[in-house]
Amino acid sequence: MSIEQQISNIKNEILDKADLIAVSKTRTIQEIEEAYNSGQLKFGENRVQEIVDKQSKLPGDIEWHMIGHLQKNKVKYIAGFINLIHSLDRISLAKEIDKQAKKEDRIIDCLIQIKISKEDSKFGLKIEDFTDFYKSLETFENLNIIGLMGMATFTSDIEVIDEEFKMIKRVYDNVASINPKFRVLSIGMSDDYNIAIKNGSNMIRVGSKIFGKRNY
Numbered sequence: 001m002s003i004e005q006q007i008s009n010i011k012n013e014i015l016d017k018a019d020l021i022a023v024s025k026t027r028t029i030q031e032i033e034e035a036y037n038s039g040q041l042k043f044g045e046n047r048v049q050e051i052v053d054k055q056s057k058l059p060g061d062i063e064w065h066m067i068g069h070l071q072k073n074k075v076k077y078i079a080g081f082i083n084l085i086h087s088l089d090r091i092s093l094a095k096e097i098d099k100q101a102k103k104e105d106r107i108i109d110c111l112i113q114i115k116i117s118k119e120d121s122k123f124g125l126k127i128e129d130f131t132d133f134y135k136s137l138e139t140f141e142n143l144n145i146i147g148l149m150g151m152a153t154f155t156s157d158i159e160v161i162d163e164e165f166k167m168i169k170r171v172y173d174n175v176a177s178i179n180p181k182f183r184v185l186s187i188g189m190s191d192d193y194n195i196a197i198k199n200g201s202n203m204i205r206v207g208s209k210i211f212g213k214r215n216y
């Protein structure tokens with residue numbers, strides 16, 4: 001099936017419940033153009049060098065989302081154009097994003113990445129550290145925290161995934177109920193976005209279901 005058809009199928013499935021971020025990491029400019037030409041304007045990447053390169057070659061009305069682990073020393077390369085950073089998980093990174101955002105005279109929207117999976121390889125803030133972490137971000141004037149991101153365990157056990165999404169949704173609801181700025185829950189990928197949407201996701205990050213299997 002073509003990229004265009006896949007996007008259209010997913011959009012028909014999720015309707016207006018969630019925003020679709022097309023995860024274009026490892027994909028070529030041509031593949032991204034094909035998605036763009038079908039009306040997809042939001043793309044997610046996980047490597048700074050790749051997102052900078054693609055941003056410079058593709059149309060200016062694309063919204064770029066940084067969804068992968070972000071090193072402090074690379075924030076400066078994306079601060080001028082990034083629309084949403086999904087992977088804020090430590091104070092030192094918040095400080096650097098705030099500093100670079102000031103330099104660019106921008107306020108950068110961020111999601112706090114919460115570690116919900118039991119796998120060690122995943123980044124993210126421990127759920128028990130969330131409240132203190134969130135409070136400590138109040139001083140950063142050029143950071144705008146608008147929600148949470150999470151990645152479920154890579155497993156075919158639906159109950160495990162469901163439980164992990166419920167966990168992050170509870171944290172999300174606690175803040176969203178008192179702070180209207182908190183409005184994005186970024187959970188759900190190719191294999192689990194249906195479970196995520198049942199659990200209140202309003203932003204899904206889908207790569208392989210749109211573009212086909214990646215080689216890593």
Ligand SMILES: *Cc1c(COP(=O)(O)O)cnc(C)c1O
Pocket residue numbers: 023025046067068151189190191205206207208209
């Ligand atoms: C690669 C990636 C995705 C998309 O994964 P698919 O299984 O290809 O849909 C989503 N979120 C993050 C953080 C990723 O790194």
